[in-house]
Structures are given as C-alpha cells and as structure tokens.
Amino acid sequence: MNRRQWMRSAFAAAILAGLDRTGWLWAQQQSTPDLLRGGRREGTLTFADEANVPMEQPFGEELDGRSYTDLSRLAPESVKTPTAAFYVRTRASGLFESDKASTIRVDGLVSEPYDIRTEDLVRQAKPTGTHLMECAGNARVIHFGLMSVADWSGVPALDLVARRMKPQATRVLISGFDQYRLPSRSSMPGASWVFTFDDLKSSNAFFATAMNGQPLPRDHGAPVRLVLSGWYGCCCIKWVNGITLVDDSAPATSQMQEYAARILQTEMPLARDFRPATIDQAAMPVRIEKWRFGSAVRYYVVGILWGGSRAIQSLQVRFDPSEEFVPVNWLEQRANDPWSFWAHLWTPVRTGRHTVRLRVARPDVVARRLDAGYYERTIDIPEVGRTT
Numbered sequence: 001m002n003r004r005q006w007m008r009s010a011f012a013a014a015i016l017a018g019l020d021r022t023g024w025l026w027a028q029q030q031s032t033p034d035l036l037r038g039g040r041r042e043g044t045l046t047f048a049d050e051a052n053v054p055m056e057q058p059f060g061e062e063l064d065g066r067s068y069t070d071l072s073r074l075a076p077e078s079v080k081t082p083t084a085a086f087y088v089r090t091r092a093s094g095l096f097e098s099d100k101a102s103t104i105r106v107d108g109l110v111s112e113p114y115d116i117r118t119e120d121l122v123r124q125a126k127p128t129g130t131h132l133m134e135c136a137g138n139a140r141v142i143h144f145g146l147m148s149v150a151d152w153s154g155v156p157a158l159d160l161v162a163r164r165m166k167p168q169a170t171r172v173l174i175s176g177f178d179q180y181r182l183p184s185r186s187s188m189p190g191a192s193w194v195f196t197f198d199d200l201k202s203s204n205a206f207f208a209t210a211m212n213g214q215p216l217p218r219d220h221g222a223p224v225r226l227v228l229s230g231w232y233g234c235c236c237i238k239w240v241n242g243i244t245l246v247d248d249s250a251p252a253t254s255q256m257q258e259y260a261a262r263i264l265q266t267e268m269p270l271a272r273d274f275r276p277a278t279i280d281q282a283a284m285p286v287r288i289e290k291w292r293f294g295s296a297v298r299y300y301v302v303g304i305l306w307g308g309s310r311a312i313q314s315l316q317v318r319f320d321p322s323e324e325f326v327p328v329n330w331l332e333q334r335a336n337d338p339w340s341f342w343a344h345l346w347t348p349v350r351t352g353r354h355t356v357r358l359r360v361a362r363p364d365v366v367a368r369r370l371d372a373g374y375y376e377r378t379i380d381i382p383e384v385g386r387t388t
C-alpha cells in the first residue's frame with residue numbers, strides 16, 4: 001500500500017466509524033488525504049534519548065524476561081499487535097508446568113472450596129473483543145514498548161467468581177503461579193490483585209484462554225489469564241491458579257504495593273484503600289516522517305491516544321516548551337480501548353532538538369501521566385526548508 005492509499009483507507013475507516021452504531025468519531029479540521037497531497041516521503045526519523053534495546057524479540061528469563069512492541073509500525077488500518085510482537089513483562093517460570101495447571105482453586109468466603117477446570121474455560125470461551133494492555137512500568141527509554149493490542153477470547157470473570165459465595169464476601173483476590181528459579185533484579189515475585197465485583201463488572205474483566213485466535217502462549221499466561229479493559233497490565237494476572245473470596249479487611253498484595261510505589265507513591269495496607277488501577281487518557285507520537293513538498297520540508301507526525309473513559313474531542317500538540325499548544329490536524333478517536341490515531345503535519349522553523357508533548361484541553365478529563373510529561377518524546381530535526 002502506498003502513502004496515498006494508506007491515507008485514503010484511514011479516511012474511509014474514519015467515515016465508517018462515524019456511521020457505526022457504537023463507534024464515535026471526532027475528526028478535527030482537515031481530512032487526512034489533504035495533509036500529504038503533493039508531498040514525497042524521504043524517510044523516518046528515530047526518537048532521541050531512547051535506548052538501543054531489542055524490539056519484538058523475547059530476552060531474559062522469568063521475572064526479568066521482556067519483549068517490547070515496536071509502536072513505530074502502527075497504522076490506523078492495523079490496530080492489532082501480532083501475538084509474536086505483543087509485549088511480555090515476566091516470562092513463564094521455569095518451574096511452571098502448564099500441562100499440570102489443569103485447575104483454578106476457588107476458596108475463602110465460599111460455602112465450600114471447589115476447583116474450576118481450565119479445559120472447561122477453554123471450551124466455554126467466546127470472543128471478548130479487542131483490548132489494549134499497558135504495563136505501568138512502560139517508559140521512554142524502551143520506546144514505550146510495554147504496550148500492545150490483541151483480540152481476546154475468554155469467559156466473563158464475574159460469572160465465575162460469584163458462585164457459591166458467602167454474603168460477607170465483598171472482594172475477590174485473583175492469583176497466578178509465581179514461583180521462580182531465579183531471583184529478580186528488578187521486581188518482586190507475586191502477581192495477585194484484589195478487586196471489587198464492581199471493578200470486574202465495569203472493566204468487563206474476563207479470564208482469557210486465547211489471543212488473536214490462537215491458544216494463549218506460555219509467556220502470556222497459558223492456560224488462563226485475567227484481562228481487564230482500561231486497567232494497567234499489572235492487574236492482568238497470568239497463569240491464574242487461585243480465586244479467593246475476601247471481605248473489606250483484605251490486605252493489599254505485594255503486586256499492588258509495587259504498583260502503588262510506581263503510580264501513587266504512597267503505601268497503603270489494605271486493598272480497599274486503592275483506587276482502581278485504570279489508565280488515564282494518554283497520547284504520544286509513534287512515528288515522525290520527513291516529507292518534501294516542492295522546496296518545503298515538513299514532518300509528518302503520527303501518534304496514538306489511549307486510556308481514559310470518554311471522547312476527548314480535542315487533542316493538542318506542542319514541539320517545544322516555549323511554544324503554544326495547537327490542535328492536531330487529524331484525530332480519529334473511536335473508543336478509549338484500544339488505541340486510536342492522530343496525525344499532524346509539522347513545519348519546524350529551526351533544526352536541532354525538539355520535545356513533542358500532547359495535551360487534552362479539557363478540565364474534565366484526567367490525564368496525570370500525560371500532563372506530567374511522562375509520554376514526551378524528543379526528536380532531532382535534521383533539516384528545515386522554505387515554506388511556500
């Protein structure tokens with residue numbers, strides 16, 4: 001597909017989304033086909049101040065095992081991440097025998113403990129939609145590669161956890177297999193999380209058994225993992241082996257404490273003290289291309305927006321702290337989950353280093369990480385040209 005066809009298809013997709021029963025669409029200013037008319041693409045720049053790390057290939061083991069998604073390849077017509085490129089944070093333990101992980105134990109405040117057979121979940125699984133996952137530890141240095149989107153299948157979590165429950169149960173602790181051969185250099189072992197029933201309902205939580213039409217791979221939590229729409233990946237427990245019904249006195253897990261240290265910066269003893277670990281509205285550039293229009297040099301900036309819980313309608317960009325924010329030329333937000341796209345044709349007036357930052361200019365939209373500069377990216381502009 002050439003550039004023009006690409007833009008045409010994005011535009012077509014935008015129109016279709018506008019007509020869609022569920023989709024909502026906010027197109028700002030110009031239509032994309034106009035943006036690049038008469039131009040010629042000369043190449044793609046790389047972001048400055050980011051490390052030279054392996055992308056889309058697993059490295060390291062167990063708790064320190066990672067694989068990063070290359071977001072620079074994203075385009076509006078291909079929002080899903082192929083499974084082999086989906087990020088990994090914690091690779092399967094060498095001690096974990098997935099063929100023996102045939103049951104999930106349900107205990108705690110239930111009339112009688114019982115087991116759920118994972119093969120029953122695999123059989124009952126239905127398509128559960130396209131969802132984004134982002135690690136709370138996502139970072140610029142690794143090109144923000146701890147974020148991906150897949151098509152999932154599974155079983156609604158609420159259906160499963162609420163069986164044989166005693167009336168005093170108000171929360172549910174979901175745990176996964178977390179014993180490792182090797183000590184970790186960077187994180188505490190033990191992924192488990194305490195949810196309210198309302199958390200599971202509002203996030204459409206499900207126990208996933210397949211992604212992108214294939215059985216869940218080992219590193220992504222086979223045979224069964226949890227997925228919550230709009231919550232950070234740290235809550236999406238892999239290798240699920242336990243469901244414990246608890247009440248409001250349940251302590252926060254070590255995984256919740258680790259997350260708290262990363263996001264909320266305060267230590268809280270009880271699960272009930274935690275705010276839902278939802279992703280605020282966020283946005284960033286993923287690719288900057290150099291274009292020539294006659295004698296003028298311009299830069300085509302493609303980005304994504306994700307997180308949040310409402311249509312933002314307006315997204316603004318700035319290329320230097322001394323500049324004013326301006327509305328992006330094109331924005332097509334279809335939903336908060338998974339990611340959507342924006343684009344901007346930028347004509348810098350000087351060469352050298354620039355810092356790209358996005359802003360949602362709405363007081364009613366919370367965007368803590370975005371507003372703190374967490375998703376800023378820097379770029380070195382090699383050439384500026386006469387504008388016509």
Ligand SMILES: Nc1nc2c(c(=O)[nH]1)N[C@H]1C(S)=C(S)[C@@H](COP(=O)(O)O)O[C@H]1N2
Pocket residue numbers: 086087088089090133134135136175176177178190191219220221232233234235236237238239
């Ligand atoms: N059992 C278990 N589940 C886990 C983890 C873990 O260390 N152990 N890591 C969590 C974190 S921090 C993230 S971001 C997601 C990553 O899921 P992925 O590797 O499939 O992308 O899994 C979550 N589930």
Ligand SMILES: [Mo]
Pocket residue numbers: 089134135136137233234
């Ligand atoms: Mo994470």
